[in-house]
Amino acid sequence: MKSKNIFQYLKQVHADKIKYNEEMARLKKLPADYQMVYKEVQKFLWEFTAGDGMEMLPVMLDLLDFFEEGAANNIPILDLVGEDVGSFAENTLSEMQGRTRINELKRKMNERIAKKLRNE
Secondary structure (H helix, E strand, O other): OHHHHHHHHHHHHHHHHHHHHHHHHHHOOOOHHHHHHHHHHHHHHHOOEOOOOHHHHHHHHHHHHHHHHHHHOOOOHHHHHOOOHHHHHHHHHHHOOOOEHHHHHHHHHHHHHHHHHHHO
16 A cells, blocks of 8 residues: 555656646746746745645746746836835735645644643
8 A cells, every 4th residue: 555655756746846846947048037936936936835746736837937928028027016026026925825834833832832722
């Protein structure tokens, strides 16, 4: 049973890696300023992921779609995301559907408290 789970995990990791590499190939087709902002937002978001971070992949793919549309319409990157890229990244983080490090820490804290209260 365990080897089957490991196989499924490795299969998923491989599939995620393929998607990530496809994302990076699409990113390389964008203008340099778009690439730079995307990578900065990505770096920011990685700081808040839990586990291997692959739950962030759908968010990054959506962001890439958004950037591709902006580039296709010749919108300057800072017109697309705003002058405050940090706020844009923070808003993107708020919209993330995947687990974040903060959510994981809150969940673990709640579990510890619940366990301690049950033991009292």
